[in-house]
Amino acid sequence: MQFDKIKYSNWWKRLKWGSQAQANTSLNILNFISVCGGVQQGESGIISSPNYPQPYNSSSLCSWLLIAPEGQTINLTFVAFEIESHRVCGWDSVTILNGGSPSSPVIGQYCGTASPGTIQSGSNQLLINFHSDHSIQGGGFQATWTADSLGCGGILHSENGAIRSPHWPQNFPRNTRCSWTIITHESKHLEIAFNASFQIPDSNGQYYVAIYDGPDIASPLLGKFCGDVSPPAIKSSSNNLLLLFITDSFGAAGGWRASFRETLGKHDNQVYMFAKKTTYLHTRSLHLSTRQGFLCKFFSVET
Ligand SMILES: [Ca+2]
Structure with a gap:
């Protein structure tokens, strides 16, 4: 229920701060890759939220690292996107970072039903983080990616x-x-x-x-x-x-x-x-x- 979420949001915010800080401090994405997500290296692939096309799990923390061949870029296209909506994506979110580490610049943080569309990387690596909180799950997302060696613009x-x-x-x-x-x-x-x-x-x-x-x-x-x-x-x-x-x-x-x-x-x-x-x-x-x-x-x- 929405009311419950607002009531408990501060409590969850504190919990989330703790887990996120721990993840950032370790700088080791493998910590949460063990939960879901993974490393995909090559010229193409598919990523999707846990259980897709069924709704994703609550309290998920997933990270995908995409690695294209050196010198190429990555085009990531979302073909389905339904994440619990929030004004600043504070409950559930998909965050895309332009690079291979948690400190890489953030391209965007997305939620709701407005698909990020196609994202182009600035290098040969992209990091995608998915986070869900304790309640209310959306249908999830699926995205395909391809390495791009002939990119123009x-x-x-x-x-x-x-x-x-x-x-x-x-x-x-x-x-x-x-x-x-x-x-x-x-x-x-x-x-x-x-x-x-x-x-x-x-x-x-x-x-x-x-x-x-x-x-x-x-x-x-x-x-x-x-x-x-x-x-x-x-x-x-x-x-x-x-x-x-x-x-x-x-x-x-x-x-x-x-x-x-x-x-x-x-x-x-x-x-x-x-x-x-x-x-x-x-x-x-x-x-x-x-x-x-x-x-x-x-x-x-x-x-
Ligand atoms: Ca949620």
Whole structure:
């Protein structure tokens, strides 16, 4: 009964705090994998709540660790979702973490009947935690996952990871339109660095990687790159950036790979000291000629 739940919620909250703290302290997900959940390593799999398609058990604590091959990402798609509803998912919940440890950033915590839909990881690991309290069970959930080596674009909630042109390290296809939005913790910044091997043939400005200092193309352009010279490391001035990769029908060739990581935000002490020494930003642009003889425009922001 709902009334009983509210009456006893504080008592259960204390109990839950205890068990969660214990789980966090141990940093050993195997502790609750022994109850339900597990490690799935490979290129695809299915996870579901205990007893699915029957309602899940009360007082469950399950954790699934999904591991795709190195360098790939994971697409997790919920095909069924019914978890006891609560305003802040304080009773039963599915929590998805972007990485393989309990301290990985949380992508989201879900309950009710609004399915999380499809979640894309920022690296080759995802951790899914399921928790239910002492009363009222929903129908549960089921989700399928696949490793993605040819991914093109997406919204990545992650503090680090890597992205690359489709089919990397083989040639990328024609008519590519990829858009990645990378989001890390609020108040932090991002740095993105390209591999030394960088090949985007200059097709009179039709092939390029563009990086924006924010979530969309209305944000300031940090750089637009093509040719065979790897761009310099690029830093965002907030916790998100947009990277576009555009090709046309000219031909399929080359490719690139870039890794990103979270850096300290401007309100962090270390960067504040640095910022006091360097009090300005300036943008320079230069024209570099590629082997094909076309002009390829580079911008870079320097601190
Ligand atoms: Ca419940």
